Amino acid sequence: MKRVIRNVGFVSTRIAGTDGVSLEIKKWTDVLERNRYSCFFLAGELDREEDRSMLVESAHFKHPEIEEITDACFGVHTRSPEMTQRIHRHAQSLKEAIRTFVKQFDIDCLIPENALTIPMNIPLGVALTEFLAETGMPAVAHHHDFYWERDRFLINGVGDFLQMAFPPGLYSIHHAVLNQVASRTLNYRVGVSNTIIPNVYDYETEPPKHNSETTRRLRAEVGLDDGDILVLQPTRVVQRKAIERSIDLVSQLDGDHPTLVISHAADDEGTEYFERISEYADMVGVRLVAIDRLIGPNDELSGLMAKEQLNTKYTISDIYQAADLVSYPSQYEGFGNAFLETIYYKKPIVVNRYTSFITDIEPRGFDLLLLNGLVTKQTIAAVQSILTNETRREEMVERNYAIAKNYFSYECLERNLTDILERF
DSSP: OOOOOOEEEEEOSOBOTTSHHHHHHHHHHHHHHHTTOEEEEEESSBOSOGGGEEEOGGGSTTSHHHHHHHHHHBSSSOOOHHHHHHHHHHHHHHHHHHHHHHHHTTOSEEEEBSTTTSOSSHHHHHHHHHHHHHHOOOEEEEOSOOGGGOGGGTSBSOHHHHHHHSSOOOTTEEEEESSHHHHHHHHHHHOOOEEEOOOOBOTTSOOOOOOHHHHHHHHHHHTOOTTSOOEEEOSOSOGGGOHHHHHHHHHTSSSSSOEEEEOSOSOBTBSHHHHHHHHHHHHHTOEEEEOGGGEEOOHHHHTTSOGGGOOOSEEHHHHHHHOSEEEEOOSOOSSOHHHHHHHHTTOOEEEEOOHHIIIIIGGGOOOOEEESSSOOHHHHHHHHHHHHOHHHHHHHHHHHHHHHHHHSBHHHHHHHHHHHHHHO
16 A cells, blocks of 8 residues: 655754755755645754744754763774663654654654764664664655765764664665765665755745845945955855865955955854964955854745744845855865855855766856865956956856756756655
């Protein structure tokens, strides 16, 4: 008898704010709900509607006890018997929470979002794996960042748990990855087939009209005059985002107030890297402005949030609209949410050629300003040319929008995702 799937449950460490995983959950929710699926959410931090959500604090990777487990299990080769017991104890508690979540919302299919991919919360991965093994419930494991792609997870004392749950090779799980390299590596390491579902954006909906007054206020708050160039790095402050390359770029551009604006927070992996790039920016004469506390989600997402969560002045849309140029110099990305956002808001972008960009994005034929690891004189000349030639700039951004609409739209996601669910 064919199982009818109508209620879908997303499970992650955090479903809140503007990080890449939370944004993709919002996009998948949009696509599922317009196809008459109902979506529900379990996480350690949530900004979705309360009547569709279950908050489980120990699911968060920043829960104090989970952080202690993570700190004790990585960078070492063994773990203590007490740590093993502690992992199992938290896993059992989380498994019961998942069971309650499924029962309360009558869930037909789970979508673990990166929770079976990167071991930021080992007990949550174990809990999900055991629950799926015990129930045989259909699941779509959406993988963003595998642990073998991160140096800090390679030396560890939890190889048995990683092999078991990050990700598991259960028959009831359909695996979805972001790019070709991840697809091949997952098949090789775990021996499971998978579907490539890249990041997407709603290109069928035109970007909002530019609000010149909001842009003026935002630029003034950043400390820029009307003629100054606002270069935006729309990423979190973590080392793989290679923010020093953006600083190099800004330091060589024409202008009186060289300023780099960073839109996202620096707290996921500590503040050491932010302190380092701040020192470097001072050394080369670039103002580094972090505005994460001023930036909230766009209106369609903020409508889901409680008013006390919206203590922000501007949206993601506002900061993109205010930018003259976007810098995306990452060393590594699973795919590239910020790339797609930049194309959506029709801004020129400087991109470092990271691996998944080379394999999955570059062949589509985008018109871009490219780096090969270094900011060169040729790079600066190309950027200055785009900034001063409005006709060329308009041709560039319109071409890019049309290409992205063809390959990375909601409609592309819809075909892949509904096909997976219907196959269950």
